Amino acid sequence: MTKQTRPYNFSAGPGVLPEAVLKEAQTEMLDWNGTGMSVMEMSHRSKEFGEIAHNAESALRQLMQIPDNYKVLFLQGGASGQFAAIPLNLAPMAGGKQAACDYVVTGFWSQKAFEEAGKFSQAALAAEGDGTNIPDVKSWKLSPNSCYLHYTDNETIHGVEFDQVPAVDIPLVVDVSSSILSKPIDVSKFALVYAGAQKNFGPAGLTVVIVREDMLGKASALTPSIFDYSEQAKAESMVNTPPTYSWYIAGLTFKWLLSIGGIKAIEKTNQEKAALLYEAIDSASHFENRVEKHCRSKMNVPFVFKKEVLAKHPKLEERFLKEAKENGLLTLAGHRSVGGMRASIYNAMPVAGVAKLAQFIKDFDRTIN
Ligand SMILES: Cc1ncc(COP(=O)(O)O)c(C=O)c1O
Numbered sequence: 001m002t003k004q005t006r007p008y009n010f011s012a013g014p015g016v017l018p019e020a021v022l023k024e025a026q027t028e029m030l031d032w033n034g035t036g037m038s039v040m041e042m043s044h045r046s047k048e049f050g051e052i053a054h055n056a057e058s059a060l061r062q063l064m065q066i067p068d069n070y071k072v073l074f075l076q077g078g079a080s081g082q083f084a085a086i087p088l089n090l091a092p093m094a095g096g097k098q099a100a101c102d103y104v105v106t107g108f109w110s111q112k113a114f115e116e117a118g119k120f121s122q123a124a125l126a127a128e129g130d131g132t133n134i135p136d137v138k139s140w141k142l143s144p145n146s147c148y149l150h151y152t153d154n155e156t157i158h159g160v161e162f163d164q165v166p167a168v169d170i171p172l173v174v175d176v177s178s179s180i181l182s183k184p185i186d187v188s189k190f191a192l193v194y195a196g197a198q199k200n201f202g203p204a205g206l207t208v209v210i211v212r213e214d215m216l217g218k219a220s221a222l223t224p225s226i227f228d229y230s231e232q233a234k235a236e237s238m239v240n241t242p243p244t245y246s247w248y249i250a251g252l253t254f255k256w257l258l259s260i261g262g263i264k265a266i267e268k269t270n271q272e273k274a275a276l277l278y279e280a281i282d283s284a285s286h287f288e289n290r291v292e293k294h295c296r297s298k299m300n301v302p303f304v305f306k307k308e309v310l311a312k313h314p315k316l317e318e319r320f321l322k323e324a325k326e327n328g329l330l331t332l333a334g335h336r337s338v339g340g341m342r343a344s345i346y347n348a349m350p351v352a353g354v355a356k357l358a359q360f361i362k363d364f365d366r367t368i369n
Pocket of ligand 1: 013077078079080081109152154155156157175176177178196
């Protein structure tokens with residue numbers, strides 16, 4: 001085991017990356033593979049970058065067991081770019097009329113996706129949770145002639161995660177920005193799977209879209225070329241200059257993941273980390289996590305002081321965050337829209353980091369009266 005020399009970073013994204021990946025990038029920073037160039041300085045059309053791009057895609061295909069009839073695109077624009085690209089490509093306008101699609105809203109990001117889709121399509125709300133739950137799939141209402149159903153596998157802010165793929169008879173589209181590569185995802189059940197890189201596999205600036213080939217070629221006429229999946233698939237994600245350095249780091253992260261045993265192995269570690277943290281919160285007298293147990297996120301764990309505790313000690317969150325930082329536990333403030341605290345425990349967060357946080361919560365709990 002390598003000795004921890006840096007503090008533990010619980011940022012929701014951009015988030016922690018494997019130290020082994022950062023070190024490899026550091027070694028190769030000035031001279032990638034004897035070329036005398038940094039990856040940042042290479043043409044995206046060069047043979048060298050072609051190799052980096054190809055190896056990253058192969059590793060991702062291997063990790064996620066992506067079937068051959070899916071294209072893997074490495075794009076810019078973030079997951080938010082996809083909020084627009086998805087309806088433009090999969091629910092195209094026809095005869096001046098917008099097409100129907102359905103959204104399940106279980107938190108902040110699925111709400112954003114739903115609102116954005118409303119600009120380009122007849123997006124309808126199939127079901128809506130309250131930020132602590134996921135409505136039973138049997139209660140979801142699908143529109144007639146709906147082109148797809150979109151949901152967010154893991155709500156990064158609310159800490160609400162699906163524990164299975166919903167059984168619906170309609171093309172499924174899923175945002176896995178904060179859960180990709182943390183557990184197995186059966187790609188064959190989806191028309192499209194997408195994620196921003198900056199939480200579980202790389203720096204910001206890269207978005208991976210995995211799209212079934214029969215979904216290509218339908219985009220609305222006004223779709224920007226960089227967001228047109230069939231144009232990007234034909235151009236191997238190089239309609240314009242792709243985010244080359246982020247793509248490279250993603251490739252190193254995929255390789256790292258394969259080297260530690262792939263998705264099954266990391267899933268086991270992630271379950272262990274989440275169990276440690278929820279146990280600490282649940283057993284504390286003054287903290288709580290309000291999400292229903294069956295849909296608690298294994299990647300983003302929000303927690304708050306109980307209402308009566310905060311009423312008595314209004315400055316407690318500030319003290320918690322300050323003392324956590326002094327103890328080498330960084331970036332634990334909750335998202336500005338919900339407050340409280342949140343620990344993001346992505347793949348690259350070691351078990352030791354979560355164990356240290358769990359102990360810190362228990363010790364802090366004992367100091368409150
Ligand atoms: C689940 C989810 N979807 C979408 C987004 C938006 O991502 P981006 O900032 O890459 O547009 C985020 C960002 O935190 C997210 O967590």
